[in-house]
Amino acid sequence: MQRRLVLVRHGQSEWNLKNLFTGWKDPGLTEKGVEEAKAAGARLKAQDIKFDVAFTSKLQRAQRTNDLILAELGQRVPVIEDAALNERDYGELTGLNKDDARKTWGEQKVLMWRRSYEVPPPGGESLRDTVARALPYFVREILPRVLNGEQTLVTAHGNSLRALIMVLERLTPEALLRRELFTGAPIIYDVNPDSTIAAIKDLAG
Numbered sequence: 327m328q329r330r331l332v333l334v335r336h337g338q339s340e341w342n343l344k345n346l347f348t349g350w351k352d353p354g355l356t357e358k359g360v361e362e363a364k365a366a367g368a369r370l371k372a373q374d375i376k377f378d379v380a381f382t383s384k385l386q387r388a389q390r391t392n393d394l395i396l397a398e399l400g401q402r403v404p405v406i407e408d409a410a411l412n413e414r415d416y417g418e419l420t421g422l423n424k425d426d427a428r429k430t431w432g433e434q435k436v437l438m439w440r441r442s443y444e445v446p447p448p449g450g451e452s453l454r455d456t457v458a459r460a461l462p463y464f465v466r467e468i469l470p471r472v473l474n475g476e477q478t479l480v481t482a483h484g485n486s487l488r489a490l491i492m493v494l495e496r497l498t499p500e501a502l503l504r505r506e507l508f509t510g511a512p513i514i515y516d517v518n519p520d521s522t523i524a525a526i527k528d529l530a531g
């Protein structure tokens with residue numbers, strides 16, 4: 327039995343293009359984001375993956391990316407949407423330009439807000455807060471299906487996926503600081519029966 331989990335960050339959104347902190351806001355995909363989603367589907371097609379189920383967030387940039395990937399694969403599978411997979415809430419930074427934020431608060435503070443494990447943006451969620459909602463959902467709803475041999479697609483967001491990747495790849499907080507996820511780049515995990523990771527294939531690039 328092959329236990330396979332695929333994680334994909336949504337394609338470029340309208341606020342990604344404008345370099346705005348997005349969080350729980352719900353912008354759509356740009357044309358580039360649509361093309362990235364289709365390309366992700368094509369890359370997965372080349373890997374000969376046949377999904378049994380897909381999970382996504384309550385935000386349209388992830389939902390649309392998920393739909394475009396499955397359409398490219400020509401596969402119709404149950405799609406389960408849950409807010410537990412939503413992007414981290416960026417609180418008072420939401421809607422601000424990321425470069426302006428660096429000028430206002432400095433590179434290091436903004437890096438800590440964006441990439442540290444414990445430091446939340448003002449009024450928002452730290453990655454630890456995001457782990458606290460995304461990981462229980464993953465363990466309860468997604469991992470049992472993977473361990474049961476269901477080929478599973480999770481199309482979500484940079485930080486809700488980093489929350490899962492931290493555990494899947496056993497990243498230290500220091501390693502997490504450097505773990506970036508590119509828009510529309512599938513990561514394929516082959517999972518052992520004990521839920522440890524046997525192999526990782528990053529289809530970015």
Ligand SMILES: O=C(O)[C@H](O)COP(=O)(O)O
Pocket residue numbers: 346347348349413414416440483484485
């Ligand atoms: O919510 C956002 O702004 C982006 O989707 C992720 O932002 P980040 O890469 O700055 O965490």
